Amino acid sequence: MINEYDKLLDGKSGTVGCPILNTEAIKKLGLQLNGKTQYLNGITVYASDYFNPYDAPTGILEKTSNTYSIHWFSASWMSKNKRLRCAIMKPIHRMLRK
Structure with missing residues (x-):
């Protein structure tokens, strides 16, 4: 890595x-x-449902019986412009499921 x-x-x-x-x-x-x-x-x-069942682009959380923890992905490392673009696109991603 x-x-x-x-x-x-x-x-x-x-x-x-x-x-x-x-x-x-x-x-x-x-x-x-x-x-x-x-x-x-x-x-x-591990499959994503173990540690990352939260889909950041859509904002959808899909916990399963395997879920151990949730990474909420605040994107603090991204620029403000990129975070704003993600926030604007989230409803569109949610409608299209990606």
Whole structure:
């Protein structure tokens, strides 16, 4: 995962969220983007309903019997303009379910 972050150190790549960087690193270990819990090279990658049942773009919370915690995603690392755009788009994403 550190290698994914190293690519950003030039200061030209902008800001990239941890989930994107971590997913790219784990895909190289064979992660299938199927929403299921997977076991890869001695690590467990849990389905999103365990730790992230909140869909930030839509604002929809889908807790399941697997849910252990909820990451509320305040996007504090994003610029104010990006956060405003997300807030404006949330009702549209909710209607379209993404």
